[in-house]
Amino acid sequence: MSDITLDSKIPPGPVAEKWTTYKFERKLVNPANRRRYEIIVVGTGLAGAAAAATLGEQGYRVKAFTFHDSPRRAHSIAAQGGINAAKNYKGDGDSIYRLFYDTVKGGDFRSREANVYRLAEESVNIIDQAVAQGVPFAREYGGLLDNRSFGGAQVSRTFYARGQTGQQLLLAAYQQMARQVGRGQVELYNRTELIDVVVVDGRAAGIVVRDLITGEITSHSAHAVILATGGYANAFYLSTNAMASNVTAAWRAHRRGALFANPCYTQIHPTCIPQSDDFQSKLTLMSESLRNDGRIWVPQDPGDERPPAQIPEADRDYYLERIYPSFGNLAPRDIASRAAKRAVDSGRGVGPLKNGVYLDFADAIGRLGEDTIRERYGNLFEMYERITDEDPYATPMRIYPAPHYTMGGLWVDYELMTTVPGLYAAGEANFSDHGANRLGASALMQGLADGYFVLPNTVSNYLAPLLGTQPVPTDHPGFRQAEQEARERFGRFLSIGGTRSPDHFHQRLGRIMWDYCGMERTREGLEKALSEIPALHEEFRRDLRVVGDGQRLNQTLEKAGRVDDFFELAQLMCRDALEREESCGGHFRSEHQTADGEAERDDEHFAYVAAWEWTGQPGAAQLHKEDLEFENVHLAVRSYK
Amino acid sequence: MASTLNLTLRVWRQDGPDDTGRFDTIEAPGIKDDMSFLEMLDVVNERLIEAGREPITFDHDCREGICGTCSLMIDGQAHGPQRGTATCQLHMRRFADGQTITVEPWRATAFPVIKDLMVDRSALDRIVEAGGYITAETGGAPDANLIPVPKPVADAAFDAAACIQCGACVAACPNGAANLFTAAKVAHLNLLPQGEAERYSRVENMVDVMEDHFGSCTNHGECEAACPKKISIDYIALMNKDYLRAKFKNRRYLSRNP
Numbered sequence: 064m065s066d067i068t069l070d071s072k073i074p075p076g077p078v079a080e081k082w083t084t085y086k087f088e089r090k091l092v093n094p095a096n097r098r099r100y101e102i103i104v105v106g107t108g109l110a111g112a113a114a115a116a117t118l119g120e121q122g123y124r125v126k127a128f129t130f131h132d133s134p135r136r137a138h139s140i141a142a143q144g145g146i147n148a149a150k151n152y153k154g155d156g157d158s159i160y161r162l163f164y165d166t167v168k169g170g171d172f173r174s175r176e177a178n179v180y181r182l183a184e185e186s187v188n189i190i191d192q193a194v195a196q197g198v199p200f201a202r203e204y205g206g207l208l209d210n211r212s213f214g215g216a217q218v219s220r221t222f223y224a225r226g227q228t229g230q231q232l233l234l235a236a237y238q239q240m241a242r243q244v245g246r247g248q249v250e251l252y253n254r255t256e257l258i259d260v261v262v263v264d265g266r267a268a269g270i271v272v273r274d275l276i277t278g279e280i281t282s283h284s285a286h287a288v289i290l291a292t293g294g295y296a297n298a299f300y301l302s303t304n305a306m307a308s309n310v311t312a313a314w315r316a317h318r319r320g321a322l323f324a325n326p327c328y329t330q331i332h333p334t335c336i337p338q339s340d341d342f343q344s345k346l347t348l349m350s351e352s353l354r355n356d357g358r359i360w361v362p363q364d365p366g367d368e369r370p371p372a373q374i375p376e377a378d379r380d381y382y383l384e385r386i387y388p389s390f391g392n393l394a395p396r397d398i399a400s401r402a403a404k405r406a407v408d409s410g411r412g413v414g415p416l417k418n419g420v421y422l423d424f425a426d427a428i429g430r431l432g433e434d435t436i437r438e439r440y441g442n443l444f445e446m447y448e449r450i451t452d453e454d455p456y457a458t459p460m461r462i463y464p465a466p467h468y469t470m471g472g473l474w475v476d477y478e479l480m481t482t483v484p485g486l487y488a489a490g491e492a493n494f495s496d497h498g499a500n501r502l503g504a505s506a507l508m509q510g511l512a513d514g515y516f517v518l519p520n521t522v523s524n525y526l527a528p529l530l531g532t533q534p535v536p537t538d539h540p541g542f543r544q545a546e547q548e549a550r551e552r553f554g555r556f557l558s559i560g561g562t563r564s565p566d567h568f569h570q571r572l573g574r575i576m577w578d579y580c581g582m583e584r585t586r587e588g589l590e591k592a593l594s595e596i597p598a599l600h601e602e603f604r605r606d607l608r609v610v611g612d613g614q615r616l617n618q619t620l621e622k623a624g625r626v627d628d629f630f631e632l633a634q635l636m637c638r639d640a641l642e643r644e645e646s647c648g649g650h651f652r653s654e655h656q657t658a659d660g661e662a663e664r665d666d667e668h669f670a671y672v673a674a675w676e677w678t679g680q681p682g683a684a685q686l687h688k689e690d691l692e693f694e695n696v697h698l699a700v701r702s703y704k
Numbered sequence: 705m706a707s708t709l710n711l712t713l714r715v716w717r718q719d720g721p722d723d724t725g726r727f728d729t730i731e732a733p734g735i736k737d738d739m740s741f742l743e744m745l746d747v748v749n750e751r752l753i754e755a756g757r758e759p760i761t762f763d764h765d766c767r768e769g770i771c772g773t774c775s776l777m778i779d780g781q782a783h784g785p786q787r788g789t790a791t792c793q794l795h796m797r798r799f800a801d802g803q804t805i806t807v808e809p810w811r812a813t814a815f816p817v818i819k820d821l822m823v824d825r826s827a828l829d830r831i832v833e834a835g836g837y838i839t840a841e842t843g844g845a846p847d848a849n850l851i852p853v854p855k856p857v858a859d860a861a862f863d864a865a866a867c868i869q870c871g872a873c874v875a876a877c878p879n880g881a882a883n884l885f886t887a888a889k890v891a892h893l894n895l896l897p898q899g900e901a902e903r904y905s906r907v908e909n910m911v912d913v914m915e916d917h918f919g920s921c922t923n924h925g926e927c928e929a930a931c932p933k934k935i936s937i938d939y940i941a942l943m944n945k946d947y948l949r950a951k952f953k954n955r956r957y958l959s960r961n962p
Contacts, residue, residue: 117842132763133829135869136771152849188845195845197838197898199862206852224862230770231865238837245833253826276818305765340706340736344743345767446769449786449793452738515842564753566746610758615720616819618761619753 067322069674069689072476073177078695079160082181085477086520090527097122100526101285101534103270105257105312107134109229109507110490111291112236113514119243121519126283127240127249128272130256130307130621135237138293138305139490139510142229143350143443145213145221146193146507148186153210157218159183166505167696169215169395170470170498171648171664173328173672176695177477178495185512190222192515196235200224213503214351215395215703221504226350226443232507236514256621257312258549260288260319260486261541267486268535271545273553275621278614280549282537286529287485287522290316291514294469294491296329298629298636299581300573302466303335303348309625310632313473313492321481322674322687324474324494326632327640330501330649331582332467333399336450336460337419346465347450349422349443351503354392356427356436357460359383359403361420365410371421371459382406390703397500397649397662398703400464404582405660407463419461428456464582468506470497470649471639474674474689478521479513482674485525489513494672499648553613556623561606565622568603572596572626572633580637585653589641593634597682600630631681638675638684645669666698709735709796712804713748715760718817725817727806730760737797741784742767742774744796761820769793769932772868775875776821777808782872782930790870790932810875814882814917825871827917828885835909836889838899851897864891866933873927873935879919884927886914887943888935894946904950911947 074081074088092100100123104115107129115127131137149162162183167174194200194208200222201209210219224231243249252272258280259271269284292312296302317323334349360381362374382402384391394402403420412418428436433456437444444455451461473481473488475495480487490510497505535541575595579588603626611617646655646662647669655663672689711732718725732748739747742764749759765773769790776791778784784794799805807821815823853861865888873884890907893899899906921940928937 113842120841131765132773132825133869135829136765136773138766138771140771141766141768150848188843190848191845192840192842194848194851195838195840195898197840197861197893197896199858199865199892199896200848202853202855202858204855206854206858207849227770227866230868231862234865238832239840239842241829241833242837242839244829251829253829305771306767307765339738342736342739342743342747344740344746347768446793449769449789449795450740452795452797519842562754564750566750608753608756610753610756616761616822619759 067482067676067687069474069687070476071175071689072478073175074477078176078180081177082184089520089524092523092527092530094122096530098124099530100124101126102522103128103283103285103288104291105270105289106137106291106293106492107131107237107240108137108139108291108293108490109233109236109510110514111137111289112233112240113511114289114291114489114518115249116236116239116243117515117519118522119240119248125243125249126252126285128252128255128257130254130275132253134240134251134253135234137233138308139233139507140230141305142507143226143348144352145211145223145228145504146189146232147213147220147502147504148190148222148508149183149220150187150190152208153219155218157220161218162186162220164696165216166496166502167498168701169500169502171500171662171701172498172666172670172693172696172698173647173691174496174498175691176693181517182496182509182512185516186508188516189508189511193232193235196239198224198231198235211352212355212393214354214393214399215502223352226352226440229507232511236511257292257315258624259545260316261545262319262483263535263539263541266484268539268541269537271542271549273549276616278617280546282542282546284534284537284542286526286534287487289487289489289518290473290492291489292492294472295632296466296469298573298633299466299576300570301338301343301346301577303332303346306345309628311625311628313488314628314632316473316481316483316486318677320483320677321486322474322676323471323635324672324674325471325639326636326675327580327643327650328470328499328648329466329636330396330468330470331400331464333396333403333464334422334462335465335467336447337414337416337463347446348467349447349460349462351396353422353440353443356439357392357422357424358426359392359420359422361406361411361413371413371423380411387703394703395500395502400582401651403464414461419463421459422462423459424455425459468501470494470499470501474672478524479517480521480525487518487522489518499650553620553624556607556609556620557613559604559607561608563606563608565607565609565619565626568599568607569626569629571599572629575599576633576636580640583651583653584640586641589637592637593641593682596630596633596637603627603630634681635675635684638682639673642673642686643669706736706738709737709799709801711735711799714804714806716808717760717820720819721816735796737795739796740767740792741778741794741796742792761822763822764792767792770868772870775810775823775870775872777810777875779806782810782876783932788932788934790868810871812874812880813919814874814880815871828869828871828882830917831882831886831910831914832889834913835902835906836893838893839902840898853897857895861892861895864888864895864935864939867935868933870932872930872932874918876926876930877919878924878926879922881921882914882918883921883940883943884931884935884937886910887939890943890946891939903946904953907943907946908950908954911943
């Protein structure tokens with residue numbers, strides 16, 4: 064345990080001037096000196112690729128690492144619906160302040176005002192930048208950019224590229240980075256996975272990586288290390304995340320001294336295709352944008368077995384429109400998810416397993432025609448049909464909530480630096496901007512703001528005083544020891560010689576997490592999870608089977624390391640959820656709800672960021688608190704009614 | 705309702721790039737037809753691990769048909785029998801009970817096999833690094849609505865930009881050519897007004913690097929048929945047109961010293 068004081072380093076002054084003030088007062092590195100600095104970027108999604116590209120353009124020497132075969136595979140690519148920006152191109156009353164306000168409110172008043180304001184400010188620059196890079200955003204016939212609406216907002220501020228906005232934004236960032244690779248400013252390491260973070264004399268010194276093809280474990284050092292390694296929703300096993308998404312980089316940093324913030328803030332996305340069977344490997348998201356035109360309903364009567372088209376209006380319950388008339392089907396994600404869970408729990412679920420609710424486009428098709436709907440959502444409808452073998456133009460989609468995004472992550476200050484000097488976290492890997500619930504179309508915004516605009520401004524403040532110093536050499540005992548520990552750890556996985564695969568254990572861990580740390584949490588359930596997870600982890604250590612060896616490509620071995628880290632993280636998620644005796648955003652404790660079942664916050668006792676310090680055992684993390692101050696947005700009960 | 709299939713897999717196994725490789729016959733009974741093809745391989749792999757055998761190595765990630773990581777030649781077709789569908793979105797209801805399915809890696813000189821069904825496609829990244837971008841350094845962009853882009857132009861650029869870089873076009877091509885991949889990126893950027901300034905240097909640089917790694921296009925059209933994003937072969941014609949013009953405009957080889 065240590066006496067860490069969390070200094071958020073929020074600049075003084077009015078919220079609208081803080082970022083400008085910061086940018087002027089930060090220390091600069093002269094363009095000619097930038098090549099004397101090395102920066103490691105781990106992860107090549109939106110945040111990582113944008114940071115690597117921009118830092119490379121500025122003249123720093125960058126090493127970029129990805130465990131994928133190509134940097135363009137990162138899971139940012141799967142984001143469908145869009146990206147928010149306070150452009151007010153629709154003239155419907157949007158502004159930077161409104162986007163800031165909506166995001167703080169949407170996050171259920173558990174985020175830092177200063178960070179969120181900066182995010183809203185940079186949102187407009189992101190759109191300009193992306194268009195200059197050639198992102199083919201949707202356009203009106205006059206050639207200007209089109210917008211649509213997303214949950215938690217009453218203005219149209221979401222820019223989109225069909226249902227593939229993440230793909231197009233990631234490709235643009237990847238192409239900007241590829242340009243720097245071509246120029247020799249960025250050195251790219253593909254199929255290379257971070258295994259450990261190395262801290263020497265209290266500063267980030269570099270990383271230990273494993274070459275996934277040869278199994279070789281090596282070290283890389285730099286003046287600063289940026290982790291842009293995504294979120295941890297795969298702790299639930301079944302989630303909308305890609306198969307390889309994992310928490311290892313953030314978790315290894317945590318074990319080396321970086322505090323982990325708000326791990327219990329997880330987002331369960333309301334519109335995913337319901338699980339069909341036990342073999343299922345992942346869940347597939349159907350973009351929130353569908354709620355612009357789709358209406359969500361279940362039959363009034365739990366025993367109603369009629370096909371949806373034969374159920375008359377009077378026998379349907381459009382529950383979101385009924386409970387939240389002003390936001391209707393565009394209520395924020397946490398609220399829409401809980402409402403779906405209640406509808407299914409009340410026995411009114413639809414589909415063969417009665418585990419979904421309808422998302423119905425009949426009205427929109429009647430009003431706008433099938434062609435317009437195809438133009439807007441064609442690729443999503445096709446994907447739905449391929450998976451379910453049902454035609455959503457003819458029969459309503461069936462949807463159900465699924466783990467999707469994690470608001471928690473490594474604690475960072477205003478500069479996106481973790482509690483380890485020189486170690487930064489960006490994008491979903493940090494905790495900073497979304498509070499307890501992220502609004503739709505805000506993840507792309509945050510990843511790109513961090514990568515293109517925030518880090519390139521803040522990193523120099525740390526680097527400038529290091530002028531003339533060399534990175535710690537990789538034969539330093541700190542690196543040697545971390546490499547040795549990594550070799551021993553992977554050797555252990557190979558030598559257990561048990562009977563079950565890493566996936567088998569991951570699936571069982573996921574079930575515990577979904578049952579007790581999912582959409583609704585109780586003290587009793589969380590305590591149960593906290594006794595079951597260590598026991599299962601013990602079984603994993605005793606009965607794991609990894610076939611093959613460590614000197615060649617071995618996907619089972621890669622998976623074993625990732626699952627091992629999920630076991631430790633899962634305990635911290637439950638600890639955090641247990642400690643937070645309130646309901647806020649994605650964190651819903653059944654003990655803390657209003658008479659009509661809405662989340663009940665406790666601002667007097669819980670308006671803080673919970674930042675956890677590793678003390679050597681997963682169950683014994685030490686809690687530190689960063690109090691949240693609200694100077695601009697008035698703390699209020701979040702109402703979407 | 706879901707039914708169950710009993711299948712036989714003939715799977716390519718290869719220990720490493722230098723190994724000659726071989727087909728393994730693996731029985732796959734009890735496969736539910738609402739599984740995806742990759743979920744079927746997951747089940748087969750779990751059984752192999754439980755039997756103490758090495759699981760089949762294959763590339764995959766998002767399983768939503770967008771990341772482009774998955775591959776596989778299935779019965780000789782890149783991404784299998786369903787048009788416009790990546791392997792991860794192919795479902796077992798497309799196969800019949802009792803069927804034998806042959807599963808191979810992408811076969812192309814530019815894509816060496818790493819292990820089993822996994823290949824190295826990084827030559828495609830080299831093409832992008834040579835010019836598959838618009839030079840627009842962070843910070844200097846004008847307002848996004850300053851340059852209107854006619855909707856049909858934006859749509860055509862988008863259709864090309866939908867490429868997921870999976871490499872199916874190369875695997876399906878008898879020459880192992882990457883023209884459809886390269887043309888899609890060239891068209892995405894060359895059609896847009898933002899891409900105009902680098903139009904001719906882009907196409908020349910990308911095509912030259914492409915030719916260093918890949919075979920030549922002879923208009924078979926197999927690439928278009930195999931593309932999971934249904935990218936049109938017409939883009940190759942657009943690329944050829946720009947490349948020809950670039951050779952006159954850039955005059956790179958004319959000014960070269962002998």
